Amino acid sequence: MFHLSMPLFWRVCLINGAVFLLGTLALALSPATVSAQPLLSELVVLLLGLTVIVLVNGALLRAVLRPLDRLTTVMARIDLRYPGLRLDEAGSGPARELVRGFNAMLERLEVERSTSTTRALQAQEAERQRIAQELHDEVGQSLTAVLLGLRYFMDTAPEPVRAELDALRDTTRTSLEEVRRISQRLRPGDLTDLGLVSALAGLARDTSARNGPHVRRRLPSSVPDLPPETELVIYRVVQEALTNVVRHARATTVDLDLSLSDDALVLRVADNGVGIRAGAMGAGIQGMLERARMVGGDLSVRSHGGGGGTEVRLRLPVPAPVLGRAGS
Structure with missing residues (x-):
């Protein structure tokens, strides 16, 4: 488990050091020599050796850093409104601890967002209940009292005023119905x-x-x-x-x-x-x-x-x- 807990920086250094060490040993133990003025054949051998070292080093680093590419891709697609997106830990190789930490972070963020959203919606429902109750108890009752007063004055008012009071009563009744409708939408009785x-x-x-x-x-x-x-x-x-x-x-x-x-x-x-x-x-x-x-x-x-x-x-x-x- 030592290689899994090793920081990524030291893993890269270890891979590079191992590749360079193997390349040095291969040159030291091989019968190849280099003249004071290198020949073309010697340059070809050195170039081939350098190419092999670079390719091996690239392949090993690719195995370590590939999960980072996948991590970058997933990070660009993350949307907490659609939870459940995770990286595959099994295929992450040396970067498994990094991927595991990223998945754990996503899990915490989704749980925290879900909890906060639930609380916000519950608070919204409680506020709707309070507003609906106030509309019913205060605004609704006030409009009802206005309707009763208009009805009383209509019985004693002269004919020209009675028509205007009747129109005002219709407006008040419409407003009362609208208040009741809004209250019903806020609190579904x-x-x-x-x-x-x-x-x-x-x-x-x-x-x-x-x-x-x-x-x-x-x-x-x-x-x-x-x-x-x-x-x-x-x-x-x-x-x-x-x-x-x-x-x-x-x-x-x-x-x-x-x-x-x-x-x-x-x-x-x-x-x-x-x-x-x-x-x-x-x-x-x-x-x-x-x-x-x-x-x-x-x-x-x-x-x-x-x-x-x-x-x-x-x-x-x-x-x-x-x-x-x-x-x-």
């Missing part, structure tokens, strides 16, 4: 009160009702008992996917499918819009990817192009005991 399937159906109805594309949903009557974090991830992925469709896709129809395979729950949101650019990674898509990884899921976003639209697919592994309870 349907998810807690009615369950995942009903909450997804509500998202689909709301999207179609707001002059959005027609959402064709194929949802099961029930799903296995899932952790609240997993249900929230599914809800947020559908919410973000439908929001992207409304804002960017220029689609007329969207398919929302949720199905249970042998070992996984598969969610699919596909539209017939303009698609997305290759390699596009906005904050919305990145957020969906991070949420999926939080619960061990696998999310992909594919664009069919040419009017074929975009497909968001989320696959979440479901433990066998949960599947057993769902089937019983």
Whole structure:
């Protein structure tokens, strides 16, 4: 194990020294001689010997430094948003310790990024809950009080003023509905009160009702008992996917499918819009990817192009005991 723990600098020096020593011994023990004025044949022998030394030295150094070339290539491809890329330690030769250290560093970075992302998303959800509660308790109640006051004054106001108060009441009622809608998006009460399937159906109805594309949903009557974090991830992925469709896709129809395979729950949101650019990674898509990884899921976003639209697919592994309870 000594050669594995030796610094790379000393390995290179050792290889060069060994090659030069062997070359010197070969010249010293060979019958070749060099005249005071070297002959052409002697120069040819010296040139051949030098060529052999250089080639052997290059081959040995190449074996040591090749993993560094692979390391440089991998470093250029590293993207912590797509974890799992590693160098092969088995084929690294003398640079195995360097490769092992690099892989360990990547592992730590991915774990730290995953942990920090999870904390950030949890903090985001907590902040959404707080804002939604304040909208409901303060802004919502204030607007409700305004509506009641307008109704009282309309009963006693003269006819010309009553028409203006009626218009103001309509504006206030619209604002109250908008506040309630924003509060619902921030804190999906349907998810807690009615369950995942009903909450997804509500998202689909709301999207179609707001002059959005027609959402064709194929949802099961029930799903296995899932952790609240997993249900929230599914809800947020559908919410973000439908929001992207409304804002960017220029689609007329969207398919929302949720199905249970042998070992996984598969969610699919596909539209017939303009698609997305290759390699596009906005904050919305990145957020969906991070949420999926939080619960061990696998999310992909594919664009069919040419009017074929975009497909968001989320696959979440479901433990066998949960599947057993769902089937019983």
